[in-house]
Amino acid sequence: MIAYLVRRLLWLPFLLLIIAFITFALGLYGPGDPVLVMLGQHANPEAAARVRHELGLDRPFLVQYADYIWKALHGDFGESLKYRGQPVGRLIATRLAVTVQFNAVVIAVGLATGIPLGILAALNRNNLIDYSIVLLTVAGISLPVLAVAPIAMWFLAARFHLLPSGGWGGILSRRIIMPTLVLAIGPAAVFVRQTRANMLEVLDQDYVRTARAKGLRETAVIVAHALRNALIPLFTIFGLMLGGLVGGGIITESIFGIPGIGRLVWDAFTARDYPVIMAYTLLVAVAYTMANLFVDVCYRFVDPRIRYG
Amino acid sequence: MAAVEKAEQRQPWREFWRRFSRNKLAVVGLVLVFVMFFTGIFAPWLAPYSYTDQNLDAVEQMPSLAHPLGTDELGRDQLSRIIWGARTAVIIAPTATFFGVSLGLLFGLLASYYRGWVETLIMRLADILFAFPGILLAILIAATVQGRIEAWLKGFEALEGFVKAGFAQVLVVIVALSAVGWPGMARLVRGQVLALREEQFVEAAWAIGAKPWRVITRHILPNAMVPIVVSVSMSMGGAIMAEAGLSFMGIGIRPPTPSWGALIIDNYSFWRSPAAPVLLWLPALIVGAMVAAFNFVGDGLNEALIPG
Numbered sequence: 001m002i003a004y005l006v007r008r009l010l011w012l013p014f015l016l017l018i019i020a021f022i023t024f025a026l027g028l029y030g031p032g033d034p035v036l037v038m039l040g041q042h043a044n045p046e047a048a049a050r051v052r053h054e055l056g057l058d059r060p061f062l063v064q065y066a067d068y069i070w071k072a073l074h075g076d077f078g079e080s081l082k083y084r085g086q087p088v089g090r091l092i093a094t095r096l097a098v099t100v101q102f103n104a105v106v107i108a109v110g111l112a113t114g115i116p117l118g119i120l121a122a123l124n125r126n127n128l129i130d131y132s133i134v135l136l137t138v139a140g141i142s143l144p145v146l147a148v149a150p151i152a153m154w155f156l157a158a159r160f161h162l163l164p165s166g167g168w169g170g171i172l173s174r175r176i177i178m179p180t181l182v183l184a185i186g187p188a189a190v191f192v193r194q195t196r197a198n199m200l201e202v203l204d205q206d207y208v209r210t211a212r213a214k215g216l217r218e219t220a221v222i223v224a225h226a227l228r229n230a231l232i233p234l235f236t237i238f239g240l241m242l243g244g245l246v247g248g249g250i251i252t253e254s255i256f257g258i259p260g261i262g263r264l265v266w267d268a269f270t271a272r273d274y275p276v277i278m279a280y281t282l283l284v285a286v287a288y289t290m291a292n293l294f295v296d297v298c299y300r301f302v303d304p305r306i307r308y309g
Numbered sequence: 310m311a312a313v314e315k316a317e318q319r320q321p322w323r324e325f326w327r328r329f330s331r332n333k334l335a336v337v338g339l340v341l342v343f344v345m346f347f348t349g350i351f352a353p354w355l356a357p358y359s360y361t362d363q364n365l366d367a368v369e370q371m372p373s374l375a376h377p378l379g380t381d382e383l384g385r386d387q388l389s390r391i392i393w394g395a396r397t398a399v400i401i402a403p404t405a406t407f408f409g410v411s412l413g414l415l416f417g418l419l420a421s422y423y424r425g426w427v428e429t430l431i432m433r434l435a436d437i438l439f440a441f442p443g444i445l446l447a448i449l450i451a452a453t454v455q456g457r458i459e460a461w462l463k464g465f466e467a468l469e470g471f472v473k474a475g476f477a478q479v480l481v482v483i484v485a486l487s488a489v490g491w492p493g494m495a496r497l498v499r500g501q502v503l504a505l506r507e508e509q510f511v512e513a514a515w516a517i518g519a520k521p522w523r524v525i526t527r528h529i530l531p532n533a534m535v536p537i538v539v540s541v542s543m544s545m546g547g548a549i550m551a552e553a554g555l556s557f558m559g560i561g562i563r564p565p566t567p568s569w570g571a572l573i574i575d576n577y578s579f580w581r582s583p584a585a586p587v588l589l590w591l592p593a594l595i596v597g598a599m600v601a602a603f604n605f606v607g608d609g610l611n612e613a614l615i616p617g
Contacts, residue, residue, distance in 0.1 A: 015440060026453050147594055154585050269449075269558075277449075280445070284442040
């Protein structure tokens with residue numbers, strides 16, 4: 001177990017080095033010039049060259065890369081090119097706080113609706129309730145946010161003025177309701193589908209029959225015996241969603257005007273603000289890898305049958 | 310005698326269809342897929358107007374006899390633009406899927422065939438691409454190759470028209486989606502091959518002296534086909550959704566080339582307008598319906614092709 005953990009963790013630095021390399025290369029050879037974005041398209045070539053030199057952008061690729069890695073190892077992710085003078089670390093931390101809060105609410109709402117609906121569907125196997133829930137789930141998994149958002153906004157904001165169309169005022173503000181409603185559909189549908197499938201499988205198991213045979217009340221059978229085992233596989237999805245917490249939807253945050261990290265990255269991309277893009281990519285890669293590791297390790301405790309070599 | 314033989318003959322296609330059509334949603338999905346391909350292929354004959362025809366005397370009109378789905382802010386016929394959007398989808402979805410799947414198949418087979426450092430290299434590369442935020446990678450790749458592809462196509466004078474018709478943008482989207490799409494397929498293929506190589510029929514093939522490549526292509530791959538076919542169907546829907554996402558970010562298909570993604574983006578500012586249902590929801594729902602349709606077909610294929 002320890003050896004397994006160490007092996008997995010040792011891979012992380014290499015992963016980050018390569019990801020940084022790819023992003024760096026795409027940034028350098030990609031279109032657009034951050035200096036021209038800063039100074040305007042018709043900037044004086046001499047001024048542009050001076051700024052480029054000041055920023056160290058005229059050095060060879062590998063030197064810039066090595067310099068970046070060296071500073072990043074010391075916790076310095078450079079300065080944003082768009083917001084001059086702002087360290088990327090602080091810029092990201094502020095936006096990250098918004099994204100994490102928002103995504104946490106979305107996942108919580110997804111869990112709170114998905115699991116009960118999944119149980120309900122499983123307990124009503126193959127009747128009208130089950131079919132309606134399954135159909136809703138299918139729609140929820142297929143419909144992209146890009147499709148649901150305008151419809152929800154039209155009805156709830158434009159037509160009937162029930163809710164603000166988005167924006168950010170913290171998790172207790174009314175503004176969060178609309179984006180949450182739209183975004184929680186996906187996770188909720190995933191949870192419904194998994195809970196239903198797992199419940200159906202578990203309800204056929206011998207130990208559930210045993211529990212019934214010894215005369216337990218149906219609620220006790222379902223809650224204590226079936227549900228406990230049915231929820232274990234959900235842990236994986238939940239864990240990976242936690243990893244996605246920091247990602248932030250580049251598209252969704254733009255649609256709903258949430259000043260999170262996705263929005264930051266989008267702005268950074270249009271301004272060719274590569275220090276921000278670099279830091280974001282590394283952050284997401286770390287979160288993704290750690291979430292995977294966390295799920296694998298925790299699984300061992302939740303499901304003692306699993307062993308890692 | 311002949312009648313008996315006929316009755317005993319296996320009819321794989323009929324059997325397949327019998328099992329596939331048990332899943333009603335899969336049939337609905339298949340119909341939608343056919344409609345999309347039909348509309349896309351015959352767009353020039355189906356569309357009442359050209360997708361660029363502007364009628365500035367009739368902008369932002371509600372549906373009427375002349376314009377069944379109304380017109381947009383430049384007076385372009387919405388129905389025609391949706392029909393032409395199907396053509397873009399019909400080009401992008403199969404091509405991006407084809408390249409993504411071929412790359413994934415190739416890398417997955419190479420990894421499971423050579424094992425050792427080849428496998429380590431390929432699977433680590435897949436790990437890296439997985440850890441990359443997907444849409445951002447697609448955006449970065451698209452932005453990087455865009456200028457190059459356009460410049461390259463301009464080198465061929467005969468292709469001038471293609472570039473003007475938005476062909477370069479389509480190519481950019483295809484490159485980006487294939488680059489992001491292959492690792493999933495590579496993992497799937499490798500997993501299948503590694504599981505199958507322990508099976509007895511593979512051992513038997515080795516025993517009669519079959520060459521490795523033959524064992525893989527003739528014995529292992531056909532048995533790994535079901536999950537691959539299913540995932541091909543699902544990634545077609547994924548490609549349509551991803552194109553919409555890229556276009557939304559201004560990277561994919563840009564006006565005036567019509568694509569469903571571009572239609573959503575073009576008309577996003579109409580979200581509070583009374584015309585929103587036709588201008589904005591309709592393309593958005595079509596994207597959703599096509600994603601669902603390809604998923605249904607995938608589910609149906611899965612049920613129909615797995616024995617038992």
